Amino acid sequence: MGFFDDLGKKVVDAGQRTVQRTKEMSDVAHINSLITKEVNKVNRMYYQIGRLYISLHRNNCEAEFSEMVNAIAASEQIVEEYKRQIQNIKEVRCCKHCGIEVPIGAAFCSSCGNLMPNMMKQRNEGDYIMCSNCGNLIEKEAQFCTLCGESMNQSGAIRASGIAGRHCPKCGVELADDFAFCTECGTRL
Numbered sequence: 001m002g003f004f005d006d007l008g009k010k011v012v013d014a015g016q017r018t019v020q021r022t023k024e025m026s027d028v029a030h031i032n033s034l035i036t037k038e039v040n041k042v043n044r045m046y047y048q049i050g051r052l053y054i055s056l057h058r059n060n061c062e063a064e065f066s067e068m069v070n071a072i073a074a075s076e077q078i079v080e081e082y083k084r085q086i087q088n089i090k091e092v093r094c095c096k097h098c099g100i101e102v103p104i105g106a107a108f109c110s111s112c113g114n115l116m117p118n119m120m121k122q123r124n125e126g127d128y129i130m131c132s133n134c135g136n137l138i139e140k141e142a143q144f145c146t147l148c149g150e151s152m153n154q155s156g157a158i159r160a161s162g163i164a165g166r167h168c169p170k171c172g173v174e175l176a177d178d179f180a181f182c183t184e185c186g187t188r189l
Helices: 002-056 063-090
Strands: 092-094 101-103 128-130 137-139
Touching: 002 063, 063 092
Parallel strands: none
Antiparallel strands: 092 101, 128 137
16 A cells, blocks of 8 residues: 555656746746836837937937937938828828818818818819809809809709718819818808
8 A cells, every 4th residue: 555655655746846836937938018017118218218308309319319319300300201102192282180081172171170271272263153142253164153052054053962872062063072171161060
C-alpha cells in the first residue's frame, strides 16, 4: 500500500505545483496588462504634450525641434492636398462652419444652412434675368426660378410642388433625402 500512497502524494503535489504555476502565470499576465495600460497612458500624454507644443510654438520653436516641426507641417500640407483630391473626385467641398461635405456649386450647406460663398458662381449682370413672380435673379438659361419655382417660359407657371421626388418646397430644386437645408436657397427642410 505504501507504493500507492507515495504515488498519490506525488500526483497531489504535482497538481498543486501546476495550480500554483497557473496562478503565477495569471498574476504575471494581469500585471503585464496593467503595465501596458500605464505605458499607453504615458504615450498618450507624450502625444498630447507634443500636439500642445506644436500648437503653441509652431513658428517659434527651439532649434532642437525645428526639423521635426517642419516635417510635421510638411506632412500636414500633404494630407490636406490628399483630402482636396478626394473632394475633387467626389465633387464636394467641406462647409467651413460644420465640416459636412457639400456638393460643389451648392449655395448653402445642407446641414447647417450657412452660405457657401466660395462655391457660388460670380454673377455677371448680363448672365441673369429677374423672375417676374418673386424678383429673384436667375441664370438666363434656367427654365424655372430657383427661389419660387415659377416657369420662365411664357406658357404659364409650373410650381415645384408638382414635380415628383424630394424637392425644396420654396425653390423646387431636387435634393437628397438627408439634407436639412436646401442647397440652392437655404430653406430649412
